[in-house]
Amino acid sequence: MNDTEYRTVWNLDSIFNGGSESPELYNHMNNTNVRISELEEMMQKMTPEPDQLGDVLARLREIKVSISQMKSFAICLLSVDPNDQGAQFYRGKALALQSRYDSIGSDLKNVLASIEEVVWGSLLVSENLKDYRFILGEWREEAEREPSREVSDLMADGYHAWGQVYQSFMSSIKVQVRGDELSVGQVINLRTHADPSVRKESHEALMAQWIEHEGQFAQILNHLTGFRLNMYKSMDVDDVLQIPLAQNRIKPETLNAMLSVMEKYKEPFAEYLNVKAQMNGDAKMKSYHFWSPMNHDHQGMEYWEAAALIEERFRAFGTEMGEFAETAFREGWVEAENPPGKSAVAICAGFPMTGESRVFMTFPGTFKGVLTLVHELGHAFHNHAMKPVNGMNKSYPMSLAETASTFAEMIILEAAMDKTETDEEKLFLLDEKLKRSVMNFMNLHSRFIFEKNVHEERKEGFVPAARLNELMESAMEEGYTGALDEVPVHSWIWTPHFYKTESPFYNFPYTFGYLLALHLFARAKETGKGFEEQYMDLLRDSGRMTAEDLVMKHLGEDITEESFWAKGMELCVKDSEEFVELAGSR
Template identity: 55%
Template sequence: MKEAMYRQVWDLDSLFPDDSESTQFHEHLEQLEMIVSELGEKITSFTTPQEITESYIIADLIEDIANIRINLTQATSFITCLLAENPREEKAVTLQGIAASINARFEFDIKRLQKILSHTKPCLYEDLVETNDLKQYQFILNEWRKKATMLLSDEEEYLASNLMVDGYHAWGQMYNSLISSIRVNVQIEGKTETLSFGQAINLRSHPDEEVRKASHITLENVWKEKEDLFAKILNHIAGFRLQIYKHRKISSVLEEPLMENRMKQDTLNAMWTVVSKYKLPFVNYLNQKAKMCGDEKMQWHNFWAQITKSNQKITYEDAVDFILEHFSQFGTELENFARQAFDNGWIEAENRSNKSNVAFCAGFPLTGESRVFMTYGNRITNVLTLVHELGHAFHNYAMKTVNGVNKQYPISVAETASTFSEMIILDAAMEKSESTTEKLFLLDEKLKRSVMNFMNIHSRFLFELKFYEERKEGVVSASRLNELMQEALNAGYDGAMDNASIHSWIWTPHYYITKSPFYNFPYTFGYLFSLCIYAKAKEKGRAFEKDYLDLLRDSGSMSTEDLVMNHLGEDITSEAFWEKGMELCVKDVEEFIKLTSAQEDTRVRTL
């Protein structure tokens, strides 16, 4: 057996020793409360600018905001990590409440500043953002000016901010606690095992179909039993959000997510148009895979199944070595960063039942670190989850030298960096494959990601659109949510999926993220965008790493359309851009069908 070289349990003590009991962390929160109060006092005494010489005052306030955000992110990331380790940690839950309260006051003060600045006379405003003090924050200030037009009165915003802590965000936290507490009994190799939801969902790629099917049915029964409870949580989250939209006179539920992703509606429309246009090749892939499984139609529980009978397992040690080897072929900085993450205990990958089921990357900008959380199960899907989260962490690393509030980047670009890392590893594995069987195995894994982004994510988007439409008229029952989910899955998969999980509105955590509505289309954006970036990386070789880092560093200071145009010279409001990436994915389907058909012909001739 290979000696364990890489730890699978992360190090949080180097951030704040003694976990939730940490004196250092409690002092950090106290310091945060103090500097947030000081910011509030400064904004209270600040008035609408009248002279261009006031630019330095605005710059000082922005620097204060940047400093608070860095310290606040350090705190909230730490609490997130504590709760992921043990979702029932009561002291961590208490700390989460304190941090949420501080954040509410902070966000309220930012909105107050935005409103004050929005009253600046247009001519003076244009001169102010061109000053040396503010030029680097020009994009953010313009964004703030636009957001200020949707804000309520100070009193209403203050009330909304406070209600969010114990209402809106609390529902999201309750969801995470409930989903993490779920335990199911699954028969594996003749033995009943008690598993967390995260462990049970990992069985979807188990080599034994009976285990996959048993896990799927068991989970569906759990969701059926608890659907009314989860329906209440989802309705409360959506109801609160819609009330805020109503008071802010926001007519479309897509307005906020598009603004948060710094993306135009034209871009989103062009992307989904291309996705819808190219559904047939992926239907063909699903039909071919179903046929290989002995079914007429793709069964939900078989989607993640390996198409070979191989029981191949990838140990954590081998996975890390493979990642480091192939990250090094892309660039020195990516390799060195990943090695630092593995060597310094930034990864929590141990397979145990008391953990949260959601993989994530948490940034710690104060110390220039990240932490990656997942449950590793010795399968290629786990390797890809690991590199996906490392991609997020590398994006955080790229932003280390960026000034102030320009560190914040949209979800769509964050999902680009994570997917790009996946592609490096998948492509490397395919190039190393020594047989048709091995190549098919990896090609299938690649195509699963295409299906997830073009079909599953599309179904999530369609479901959320329809759900919010109906939620405006009143509470949507659990049975109706099941119907909406079924309709969305049928549309998303173009009818190619059988026995789909109509309860996926329960176990898909993205619907319950209160900070980011419509946390779905950014994945498809990131997937297709990363294909374009990866193609350029293949052309330029290791020299591309600098261009890639420059793109990531600019991701917090310009619109998504400008980012792509400035760094890649591409217009993402055009369908032609999205078709370039889509055509690469269609070629994967054609190769898959060609190889599997050849195998069938060989079997027929042998018989």
């Protein structure tokens, strides 16, 4: 019996009371607009003096968190109700304000780039600029690849709007499965159903939807990618990875080292897929059986049980993390209900002005659902750790965001592994761990290959849906080394990461975060409960240095070397070997 109240519906009124009709939200939008107008006037008289520069940066910081607060609120409202017209209005206004903010940032970057080296050096040692040194250096370098003001002004309706169209279209799709009308998110959750016939039927129902709508989705992806390529062309950016690498503060050498190691270690994971397929009575792993549970005992889990488990394990890791989980669950930071029509995508939205986050998901009552929930709470804890950090240094790259979310998953998986009493339980948990390894080393590699190839072909013109299917099939064959049967060629449609306009190539950051989290978790096991403070120090630094410098500072490791990535990969290989051995003994 649940003696503790774990709310399944989040509390948004504590941020802006009244939803999309909130007078507070309306006033917030107007105040933000006024502050941007004031800063635009100030920029016309801008001179690179330390005091004036410090004033501009302070105002930028305030506007940045203000826009983020408004945008996150609109996203949360639309996750619950994609047809909320008020929320659509505020999301559009937030994007327009963001575009103006970005234009001011571009102007400032050009000012910084024009400063002579001698003057630049004296600026950086100014006391009132000490909190901005990293971001100022980064902006000075970025000036060369900034889009023009004209392009920036077009992005809200000519670029980011395509991502919004995708989200709205996906949310509008209803799927019939065994007489029930379900959202895409609910049908995707059926991938973990204990009954293989349900998994197959839900897969086929989704396939029918993708075939019916593939032309429309192809248009969205083509227009989005085409805009991005034209924008890059205007910025003299030839390599489509240049911007994503810069956004993630990763050197090309680091990405190449990670990809090289990933390709060398695929065989053990292909073996795992083959063994699991044989246990299901198949010669090869069928795509719609990949998420199948190893047994039925772990399927039924109430939301309050999941919340209590996460709270307990977070507290075992550290006091700060435990208190954070208690606050999140008791004060309504999580939206977990499972009604029709909800968005298909789990998200974490940060509210930097109030130092809170909100987590949105459709909790399906499975262990996979627990891991999805804890993944998003990992993002929220990262936001929590950043509360004392200067607002301009709160923006951490996606690769490090995925480190925190994956680390949170590992806390739950490790705790569950420690409590296993039978080989069957151990197989179940090894399977859950290996699913994540396969996703990070095979599936995400497939996405990386697909996205690169789509960008290359889009340079030559429109890429029709049939060709996108071929590119997806080829990428998945390469990514999975042929270990997957009935390849889901339409996964380019239901993978939302391809439509994230603010984060192109949102694939390799997951793998980066996964492998880095393995290193951090290994350190945590060596250090014990005292590691929490070191972990939070790393998270707080994540917005003010490169990935290479961050890992060197806190782990003493060089991530441009393959040896770093091999250490993490070898831990995952051990899981595969143990799974294969246990499966064989059965």
